[in-house]
Amino acid sequence: MVLRTLSKFFNPKSVAIIGASHTKGKIGYAILENFVKGHFKGKVYPVNPDTSPILGLTVYSSVKAIPGKVDLAVVVVPAIVVPKVLKECVAKRIEAVIVVSGGFSETGERGRKLEEELKKIIRGTKTRLLGVNGLGVYDPVTDVDTIFNPRSRLSRPPAGTVGFISQSGAVGATILDWLAEEGIGISKFISYENATDINECDCLEYLGMDRKTKVIALFIEGVKDGKRFIKIAKKVSRKKPIVVLKGGKTKAGAKAAASHTGALAGSAAVYSAVFKQTGAIEARNWSELFDYAKAFSQPLPKGNRIAIITNGGGFGVLAADECERQGLQLPEPSAKLKRIFNKNFPAYASLRNPIDLTGDATAERYRIALEACLASKEYDGAIVIALFQIPTLEPEVTDVLIGLKKYKKPVICCSAGGRYSKKLSKRLEAGGIPVYLTPTQAVKAMAALVRYHKWLRR
Amino acid sequence: MVLRTLSKFFNPKSVAIIGASHTKGKIGYAILENFVKGHFKGKVYPVNPDTSPILGLTVYSSVKAIPGKVDLAVVVVPAIVVPKVLKECVAKRIEAVIVVSGGFSETGERGRKLEEELKKIIRGTKTRLLGVNGLGVYDPVTDVDTIFNPRSRLSRPPAGTVGFISQSGAVGATILDWLAEEGIGISKFISYENATDINECDCLEYLGMDRKTKVIALFIEGVKDGKRFIKIAKKVSRKKPIVVLKGGKTKAGAKAAASHTGALAGSAAVYSAVFKQTGAIEARNWSELFDYAKAFSQPLPKGNRIAIITNGGGFGVLAADECERQGLQLPEPSAKLKRIFNKNFPAYASLRNPIDLTGDATAERYRIALEACLASKEYDGAIVIALFQIPTLEPEVTDVLIGLKKYKKPVICCSAGGRYSKKLSKRLEAGGIPVYLTPTQAVKAMAALVRYHKWLRR
Numbered sequence: 001m002v003l004r005t006l007s008k009f010f011n012p013k014s015v016a017i018i019g020a021s022h023t024k025g026k027i028g029y030a031i032l033e034n035f036v037k038g039h040f041k042g043k044v045y046p047v048n049p050d051t052s053p054i055l056g057l058t059v060y061s062s063v064k065a066i067p068g069k070v071d072l073a074v075v076v077v078p079a080i081v082v083p084k085v086l087k088e089c090v091a092k093r094i095e096a097v098i099v100v101s102g103g104f105s106e107t108g109e110r111g112r113k114l115e116e117e118l119k120k121i122i123r124g125t126k127t128r129l130l131g132v133n134g135l136g137v138y139d140p141v142t143d144v145d146t147i148f149n150p151r152s153r154l155s156r157p158p159a160g161t162v163g164f165i166s167q168s169g170a171v172g173a174t175i176l177d178w179l180a181e182e183g184i185g186i187s188k189f190i191s192y193e194n195a196t197d198i199n200e201c202d203c204l205e206y207l208g209m210d211r212k213t214k215v216i217a218l219f220i221e222g223v224k225d226g227k228r229f230i231k232i233a234k235k236v237s238r239k240k241p242i243v244v245l246k247g248g249k250t251k252a253g254a255k256a257a258a259s260h261t262g263a264l265a266g267s268a269a270v271y272s273a274v275f276k277q278t279g280a281i282e283a284r285n286w287s288e289l290f291d292y293a294k295a296f297s298q299p300l301p302k303g304n305r306i307a308i309i310t311n312g313g314g315f316g317v318l319a320a321d322e323c324e325r326q327g328l329q330l331p332e333p334s335a336k337l338k339r340i341f342n343k344n345f346p347a348y349a350s351l352r353n354p355i356d357l358t359g360d361a362t363a364e365r366y367r368i369a370l371e372a373c374l375a376s377k378e379y380d381g382a383i384v385i386a387l388f389q390i391p392t393l394e395p396e397v398t399d400v401l402i403g404l405k406k407y408k409k410p411v412i413c414c415s416a417g418g419r420y421s422k423k424l425s426k427r428l429e430a431g432g433i434p435v436y437l438t439p440t441q442a443v444k445a446m447a448a449l450v451r452y453h454k455w456l457r458r
Numbered sequence: 459m460v461l462r463t464l465s466k467f468f469n470p471k472s473v474a475i476i477g478a479s480h481t482k483g484k485i486g487y488a489i490l491e492n493f494v495k496g497h498f499k500g501k502v503y504p505v506n507p508d509t510s511p512i513l514g515l516t517v518y519s520s521v522k523a524i525p526g527k528v529d530l531a532v533v534v535v536p537a538i539v540v541p542k543v544l545k546e547c548v549a550k551r552i553e554a555v556i557v558v559s560g561g562f563s564e565t566g567e568r569g570r571k572l573e574e575e576l577k578k579i580i581r582g583t584k585t586r587l588l589g590v591n592g593l594g595v596y597d598p599v600t601d602v603d604t605i606f607n608p609r610s611r612l613s614r615p616p617a618g619t620v621g622f623i624s625q626s627g628a629v630g631a632t633i634l635d636w637l638a639e640e641g642i643g644i645s646k647f648i649s650y651e652n653a654t655d656i657n658e659c660d661c662l663e664y665l666g667m668d669r670k671t672k673v674i675a676l677f678i679e680g681v682k683d684g685k686r687f688i689k690i691a692k693k694v695s696r697k698k699p700i701v702v703l704k705g706g707k708t709k710a711g712a713k714a715a716a717s718h719t720g721a722l723a724g725s726a727a728v729y730s731a732v733f734k735q736t737g738a739i740e741a742r743n744w745s746e747l748f749d750y751a752k753a754f755s756q757p758l759p760k761g762n763r764i765a766i767i768t769n770g771g772g773f774g775v776l777a778a779d780e781c782e783r784q785g786l787q788l789p790e791p792s793a794k795l796k797r798i799f800n801k802n803f804p805a806y807a808s809l810r811n812p813i814d815l816t817g818d819a820t821a822e823r824y825r826i827a828l829e830a831c832l833a834s835k836e837y838d839g840a841i842v843i844a845l846f847q848i849p850t851l852e853p854e855v856t857d858v859l860i861g862l863k864k865y866k867k868p869v870i871c872c873s874a875g876g877r878y879s880k881k882l883s884k885r886l887e888a889g890g891i892p893v894y895l896t897p898t899q900a901v902k903a904m905a906a907l908v909r910y911h912k913w914l915r916r
Binding site: 025026027029030079102103106107111148149150152153154155166167168169170171172173174175177178180181219221245247248249250251252253255256257259260261285286287310311312313314315316317318319320321322323324325330347348350352354356358359360387388389390391392416417418419420421422437438439440441 | 483484485487488537560561564565569606607608610611612613624625626627628629630631632633635636638639677679705706707708709710711713714715717718719743744745768769770771772773774775776777778779780781782783788805806808810812814816817818845846847848849850874875876877878879880895896897898899
């Protein structure tokens with residue numbers, strides 16, 4: 001039932017923006033602009049008591065005044081007016097309503113009562129509410145985009161396979177921006193904030209069934225129904241990985257969460273235990289949520305035996321440190337592999353593991369080392385440290401790395417640096433290789449893959 | 459004595475590049491190119507048995523053949539030839555020699571003996587050796603630059619106050635590239651790798667006395683003389699902060715370090731204890747080394763009472779979580795401060811701490827909140843989460859933040875996102891405000907300042 005409605009949020013044929021503004025810079029203008037200037041194909045109805053046109057569109061005094069059917073309403077009016085507007089949406093039989101407005105339970109008792117009123121208004125109706133206090137949704141294919149951050153300030157990622165559910169609009173939106181920066185695509189984005197009606201479980205269930213979504217990234221401050229969460233998370237985890245970041249894990253954080261989404265944050269240990277049990281991969285901060293989500297573009301490693309191939313000794317050391325912390329094994333190459341390496345590499349290369357191709361490494365050395373390791377039964381995956389800045393390394397090393405897909409083992413890359421490195425990193429990302437700025441991030445991402453595979457095989 | 463010689467590495471009037479190459483893409487070409495195409499003012503002597511000119515310069519068959527005095531020699535010949543070349547440098551009375559060539563103790567017993575030979579050659583002479591197996595030095599003012607990564611691939615940071623000592627060329631060089639990307643300046647860069655002669659203690663002592671250096675970032679895999687390190691680190695820490703990252707803290711990492719620089723990595727716990735005792739701020743990974751080093755541009759906080767000002771509730775929650783983990787206090791604003799906020803902010807703003815200016819925050823709200831907090835005696839510093847992507851936030855908020863210097867309290871900013879955010883972040887960095895991509899990084903950076911101040915006042 002929720003699933004049917006949720007799909008309406010992403011595929012509406014007509015959208016009403018209630019509180020559409022005439023003033024550039026206002027939230028009600030920014031949202032309308034997304035629908036007008038993007039490639040959204042449906043009808044768009046701005047609603048405002050002042051019915052002078054906005055962006056060339058006819059403005060309606062209320063949803064009641066809109067002639068045709070409305071599939072989705074986006075509400076951006078002051079909190080105190082929301083109940084009235086919501087009643088009109090119900091009367092108009094709008095099934096999908098996003099309330100962007102804040103000023104509800106997150107602000108205290110009066111707001112809590114106002115939010116309760118909203119729940120009552122939709123009870124027993126076909127209207128479902130996303131928000132309040134949230135950004136709503138973004139779908140790169142239909143271009144339904146209720147994110148009020150203008151595209152000139154916050155880039156939207158292309159179509160891809162990461163489904164993203166965030167209780168915080170800010171956490172969600174900034175990750176979208178970052179994904180776009182790195183050229184990584186998403187399937188759908190949902191910001192549900194106060195979870196007045198639709199909550200994390202509904203969203204999780206929905207993206208669990210969504211064919212375009214191959215991995216789900218989830219930011220939550222609290223879960224309203226623990227039992228349902230466990231049931232759904234377990235079910236979804238069996239089909240696709242869930243990466244989850246829980247905000248409000250400390251006392252100070254929980255207090256902040258109460259002021260933010262009104263969430264009861266609950267015990268940190270309980271949450272971690274729940275995630276472990278359900279197979280959800282826990283991220284411990286914003287960066288890990290992003291880092292892990294993109295790692296799951298890789299095949300899962302069948303074990304924890306990892307080869308580190310590097311052209312910077314110090315980076316090899318740091319990666320090795322992190323491997324040990326994360327429980328990844330670094331077996332030395334067999335005599336057979338070493339023979340291949342000895343034949344092809346200079347004497348000063350280090351053939352243990354990390355395999356250090358040294359500061360005059362070439363794309364060919366990377367190819368030989370990686371193909372030998374990945375073709376062998378000695379390793380379940382490879383962490384490639386490619387410092388593109390060395391003079392001898394041809395930029396075509398990116399083709400070598402992208403060409404490793406045939407081995408069906410995870411390849412994760414670390415490339416630290418500035419402009420030139422980023423250019424080549426983007427090429428790798430576009431070719432399906434996740435790239436990280438630091439060895440710590442790359443190793444943790446590999447460890448996340450290992451953890452998930454282990455859970456699946458438990 | 460070492461100090462006098464070390465200054466020769468950064469201020470030579472003449473440089474010999476021994477092993478200068480005719481072939482673009484070779485290391486011996488790249489280093490020479492730095493001196494020829496940069497703004498280095500001294501004389502440059504390429505040395506190569508093939509004396510046809512390189513880059514328009516006369517080439518000498520050996521250092522002996524160079525007519526004038528040579529202050530600095532950079533050696534990039536195969537390991538086996540290094541002893542012969544080094545003897546010639548000694549004979550030529552060159553006091554500063556950088557050996558970039560690898561193939562010594564990091565490769566095993568034969569290499570170790572070769573390296574011992576080098577030590578013997580310079581013993582009792584005025585010649586001091588930096589390296590072997592290292593990148594050498596970079597000074598943005600004199601433009602002495604022996605880093606073999608071409609500038610088109612690895613950007614050099616401008617002149618600034620971070621002094622950087624790295625046992626790993628790769629770790630060092632990539633941080634330079636990253637610093638350049640963010641527009642953060644350095645005073646001097648030293649990559650000493652195998653520490654054949656000059657070691658981390660010499661470098662630390664030197665940068666401790668260097669007036670341009672306000673903070674020292676140090677990457678080490680091992681320390682050769684623990685007692686001396688403690689003595690010098692303590693002395694330097696009293697004058698300026700040292701941020702240190704130790705590679706090879708695990709078994710796997712220590713094994714990798716042995717193959718890399720031949721360092722005996724030693725016990726992780728001992729190193730951490732030593733750092734604590736000497737006031738050195740320990741970074742746990744590449745990113746923290748960079749993050750902490752740039753934070754020390756800020757005044758030190760007199761205590762641990764921090765105000766978090768945010769326009770994204772979820773980011774406030776994550777920052778609050780990390781504050782508690784890092785032992786930072788988040789006191790609620792006093793009634794007096796709350797009166798100011800109530801008068802100026804909408805009812806849905808959250809006035810506890812984090813102070814959430816919400817998703818329609820303006821530069822003016824940031825100004826009011828930050829000036830009130832920093833002028834009060836209630837807070838020792840501020841963490842500003844500025845999500846520039848919201849439509850209402852004027853880009854001039856950067857001026858507001860830069861203008862907070864007058865309060866002489868640390869201000870650290872978190873700004874997550876893509877292109878637009880990065881543009882404004884760079885503006886902040888140029889104005890002296892350190893900016894971090896994630897709330898975790900920003901909070902940890904503030905905690906590093908608090909830790910150092912506490913050590914100074916112990």
